Amino acid sequence: MTEILMPKATAVWLVDNTSLSFEQIAEFCGLHPLEVKGIADGDVAAGVRGADPVSTGQLTREEIQKAENDAKYRMKAVSPKYADLHQPNKKRGPRYTPLSRRQSRPDAIAWLVRNHPELTDGQISKLIGTTKSTIESVRERTHWNSANIKPTDPVSLGLCSQVDLDEQVRKSSSRRAKMEKERGPEDDTLAPAFEPQAEEKEAGSEITLETLFGETKKD
Incomplete structure (x- = not known):
């Protein structure tokens, strides 16, 4: 439901200018029926000018008349036609990590590198707000504190949310599947694997026949 601007002021106007029930006004304005009754009695919103x-443009005359003729009808607010055009685009700025958590970044990087090798350095950098050089030093074990790095889930460290992590893993999985599809299936023929077994079986059969023939000749 569309939120009403100045709900109490709107309720004051509807109480003074319409024959709507307290329940109808309360539901439309998002108030309690007793609060609307208090407005009608002058105990609530005293001195508030009706809107x-x-x-x-939040309500039409036809909607009010329809509600006045049917006490069970609940009015619906008019949705602004161009509301979306006035909403500024949300731009995500650089991720800020508290100083107390920055020392945990290498632990998070080590965990991501070990558990999600499909993630790119750019994705890891975006997730936990670190640099690619730091990621590379942790991966290559050239980080100055490598001896004390303990792989830890970045979600538990508060460096990223589970939703963001799952989203990046999903993107990587899709990209990897697409690359494998473009490359085509690899030649995984099983013939060589079975050939030695076939030779062993034939060799075993020859040995058995020679043994049998030898025993026959001795007899």
């Missing part, structure tokens, strides 16, 4: 929802 006409029709002039502000």
